[in-house]
Amino acid sequence: MFAGTLNVEGLLEVEVTKLVKDTTISKIIQLVEEAQTERAPAQSFIDKFAQYYTPIIMGIAVLVAIIPPLIFHGTWETWVYQGLAVLVVGCPCALVISTPISIVSAIGNAAKKGVLIKGGIYLEELGRVNVIAFDKTGTLTKGVPAVTDFKVMDSNKNEKEILAVIAALESRTKHPLASAIVKKAEEENIPYTDIIVEDFSSITGKGIKGTVNGITYYIGNPKLFKEITDVDDNLEQPVTALQNDGKTVMVFGTEKEVLALIAVADKVRESSKNVIQKLFQLGIKKTVMLTGDNKSTAEKIGSQMGVAEIQAELMPQNKLDYIRQLRSKYGKVAMVGDGINDAPALAASTVGIAMGRGGSDTAIETADIALMGDDLGKLPFAIRLSRKSFRIIKANIAFSIGIKLFALLLVIPGWLTLWVAILSDTGATLLVALNSLRLLKVKE
Incomplete structure (x- = not known):
């Protein structure tokens, strides 16, 4: 049924296989939201640093405001003003935003390029x-393999019947190699969908098995058949020859005999x-x-x-x-x-x-x-973006702390004013933000 189709008179039964929250776009939205809350180690460090930094700056501002007037007979007006300037210049705005704005910029750029970082x-x-x-x-x-070779070991066996059983078994698994066999059966118009398979199971990392007409069949790598039966020495040579050509070889048979070899190749x-x-x-x-x-x-x-x-x-x-x-x-x-x-x-x-x-x-x-x-x-783009993000975060942190220390040193000669403090704090915040936004321009 196509989008926009109207059901006029008939009865339409619809089975919901996935909820809207399970759609790809919903998952992307959810993962992006989670990404915003996942803190990088650098961000966690800054948050902890700010917990100690802010009280220390407030303490320094109070000391600057009261010690000179009380001990060195300075004027209260001058040193309270200096204390306020220290409080303003010590505000950790640039330091606190230096990491999160870089991370958001990098994750946003990566998402636009098709890389979802959680x-x-x-x-x-x-x-x-x-x-x-x-x-x-x-x-x-x-991951789109194709069957290159199909060899029945006993010439008296019907090749199409064997392929039908193989396709019936493989149609019950989602492995990429299975899709190649099913595709070959469909191309050759082999009727496999009506074959009843019982007791089907997957043997992790080795193959699959299932029962058809009371006979248990196995499909898997040669290693599986070495475990369940004595592999004929004549089988080793064709298997090795196919493998040396870069093909993946699957063996089909029962616990008593090998019935066929299937070689599948996947393009690099x-x-x-x-x-x-x-x-x-x-x-x-x-x-x-x-x-x-x-x-x-x-x-x-x-x-x-x-x-x-x-x-x-x-x-x-x-x-x-x-x-x-x-x-x-x-x-x-x-x-x-x-x-x-x-x-x-x-x-x-x-x-x-x-x-x-x-x-x-x-x-x-x-x-x-x-x-x-x-x-x-x-x-490679994601790795370069990650490394540049880390360099920018370190540069932002160093610049934020450096500009604060430089401004605080101006207290000694009495050059620190509220205007200088405001400009240094606001200027540092703007420069850190602009530096972080450079991550949006990183190309593939």
Whole structure:
């Protein structure tokens, strides 16, 4: 049904699958609101500093107003005036706004460029990252794989019937590799939708299984079939040959025999290699590719992109453990991923980055930053923006404190007037604000 369609006479039943609060735009609004409340470490420092700074300035102003008249026989009119000037010049306006206005400017600029940063703390941490780990499928690759090879092991078996069973099983999972098989079945007009699948289940990180006509079938990586059956030695050679070509190989069969091999290839994103190079230019010490795929395929794809290290055949728990190892060795580590399997690693990293458009809801919710357009090229921009934000925040803090100290020194020769105090306070606030707004102009 198209938007604007009118139901004139018929009965229309509508099932609500998601509430308005679950729409993408609502989530973006919610995340932006949360980002405003997430305090960066620099902002928390300024808030604590202001708690002590303000009472100290008030105390100094009182002492300036009363000590000279009481001890040095100064005039009350002159020194009360000087005390008021100290109170005005000591007002921490510029200091207090130096961090939040920078963070809001940076987060706003990032949002316009398609990078959703969920809080100031993540903006600041991103600029300190030393290592970045990437998931392969859907992150470094496009996540739109296609079937390249389909080989039935027994020539007496009907190829279309086998493909129909495979498609019926794969249609019950949302894995990118499954979509490639379903697409092939549809292109060849293979009738698979009427096949009844019972006891379907997913074997995390390995494959799926289901029962058709009383027979339990498995589809998964070769490792799965080594666990459930004795793999024929004749199977090793074709599997290895396909993997060496950078293809992901899936095996279909039962606990007793292997029925078919399916090879799937995913195209590398055009921007991936360029992004890796830019990250090294920005000073990132190490890039790592984490994948559940076999080692041969992973190394073939990783070498095309110039990734420094490749970790293959990983389960979700293995990815989580490896991220923890990287954090213990390098400190600040970012993880970029898109799938449910990446969620634990995203949560364990210093900064989790999700591919927003193609990523799973779980990954996006878990991550601290989302690349909403699935454009990996936004990552170097986000890191540069983060680092510039931190430099501007430090410059604002130094300038705010410096101008206050300089103005307070004018009390000694008696040159500090209310006009000088007002100009220094207002001028510092304006300059800090204008300096922070420069973050809106940072380009990709």
